[in-house]
Amino acid sequence: MRKNFRARDHGSHILLPGPGVGTEAGNVGTEAGNVGTAIDYRLRLAFTAAEPVDPLASEGIRLTGQYRSDVSQRMHAVGRELGVRLKETVLRLELDNRELPMDRSHDEEEGLARLLIAAAWYQVNYRNPFGFAYTPLAITAHEDPGTFTLERLLKLPHRDMVADVVDQLYKTADGPLEALRARTQPGNCVPGPTFATHRLAVDADLTVDGLLLDFKITRHTRTLRQADAWQLIGYLLLDAEDRYRIDTSLHPALPRIRAPAPGVPLNLVPQPCPGPPTPRAASRRPRPSQGALGPPQRRGDCELHSPNP
Numbered sequence: 001m002r003k004n005f006r007a008r009d010h011g012s013h014i015l016l017p018g019p020g021v022g023t024e025a026g027n028v029g030t031e032a033g034n035v036g037t038a039i040d041y042r043l044r045l046a047f048t049a050a051e052p053v054d055p056l057a058s059e060g061i062r063l064t065g066q067y068r069s070d071v072s073q074r075m076h077a078v079g080r081e082l083g084v085r086l087k088e089t090v091l092r093l094e095l096d097n098r099e100l101p102m103d104r105s106h107d108e109e110e111g112l113a114r115l116l117i118a119a120a121w122y123q124v125n126y127r128n129p130f131g132f133a134y135t136p137l138a139i140t141a142h143e144d145p146g147t148f149t150l151e152r153l154l155k156l157p158h159r160d161m162v163a164d165v166v167d168q169l170y171k172t173a174d175g176p177l178e179a180l181r182a183r184t185q186p187g188n189c190v191p192g193p194t195f196a197t198h199r200l201a202v203d204a205d206l207t208v209d210g211l212l213l214d215f216k217i218t219r220h221t222r223t224l225r226q227a228d229a230w231q232l233i234g235y236l237l238l239d240a241e242d243r244y245r246i247d248t249s250l251h252p253a254l255p256r257i258r259a260p261a262p263g264v265p266l267n268l269v270p271q272p273c274p275g276p277p278t279p280r281a282a283s284r285r286p287r288p289s290q291g292a293l294g295p296p297q298r299r300g301d302c303e304l305h306s307p308n309p
Contacts, residue, residue, distance in 0.1 A: 034135075035164045037120035038113060040215050042169050044206050045095040046102045047181055048189035052090035053083045053119065055192065056203075060125035060132070074145040075138070079122055081150040086115045096186045102173040106166070113165035117157040184209045195238035204235050210247040212236075 041054055061079030064072050089112060093104055103109060118137065125132040132138055136156045141148045172178070188209040195202050206213045212235060216228060236246060 031158075031161060032164075034117060034120040034124065035161050036215070037123060038116035038161075038165050039168050040205050041116045041119065042112065042165060043172065043177070043215060044191040045090055046169075046177075047096060047184070047206060047208055048186040048191055049090050049094075049096045050186065050189075051191050052087040054123065056126050057119040057123040058083060060122035060127075063125050063129070064122070070145045071141050074148050075141045078141075078148060078150050078153055082115065082118055082122070082153065085150065086119060089115060096189075098182060098185065102178050102181060103169055109166045109169060110162055113162045114154045114157050116165065117161055118153050180208060180211070190244060193235075193244050195235050197238060202235070202238065207244045207246065210245050212244070212246045 045052070061076065061083060064079055065076030066072070093108060093112070094100060095104075104112070121132070121135040121137040124135055137153060140152065140156060190207045192203050192205065193207050193212075195204070204212060205215050212232070214228075214232060214235075239246060
């Protein structure tokens with residue numbers, strides 16, 4: 001599988017985060033991880049708005065209300081307001097409407113990015129309560145619970161964090177995922193598919209009509225890490241009842257590159273070549289010059305490849 005990934009990888013333009021996102025020791029830092037979560041959210045919503053608010057973020061919001069302190073209750077109240085605002089925004093923008101392009105206006109995307117980053121911080125409370133205490137959300141709420149409001153929360157994400165989410169979405173909107181979106185319907189998409197046994201439960205990012213997509217935040221875009229390969233295989237093995245009818249696994253290393261890496265088939269069933277993207281209306285957003293980033297990378301290799309773990 002890893003050999004297959006390297007053979008099919010034609011991406012070359014890396015999208016590095018701005019200083020406001022932060023990195024540590026050459027690896028992706030804490031806030032970069034939260035930005036990656038927000039990007040995951042945004043890409044899922046482009047395919048299906050069945051869950052406008054991510055269930056794990058909702059659970060993180062709920063958990064902030066389990067303590068009686070003023071800080072906890074305030075974070076809980078603001079989190080509930082965030083959920084209402086996010087749901088209203090997602091439905092109003094019709095993000096999964098195939099008659100509209102994947103992206104929206106620049107101002108709308110920036111506002112949505114702030115909502116998604118805030119939701120990512122609440123998700124940290126579910127996955128790692130100790131780490132949640134170090135998020136800008138929790139730090140600000142503890143400094144002055146009385147002034148902690150939804151509007152205050154939405155001003156916390158650094159402009160580089162917001163730009164990272166928006167820029168990645170714009171580039172994705174000109175790549176293979178848009179073609180995949182155009183030839184599927186929201187009803188064929190499952191956000192955050194869960195693979196559960198009596199001992200554990202894990203969740204992926206998205207399934208689209210038998211295609212498993214898992215988005216990774218990485219600076220090492222030229223290789224498929226062994227751990228990531230085993231993760232994809234693990235999803236397939238855990239889906240013993242074939243609940244999601246997965247035919248192919250796709251491993252796009254999205255947040256740090258300008259286009260998704262090519263698909264990595266995990267079986268020997270030939271996959272149809274994606275058709276050309278649907279015609280797009282005139283852009284309503286500022287775009288970086290092609291000279292700096294190069295043309296959009298598109299998947300053109302549709303030959304059958306045998307997986308080589």
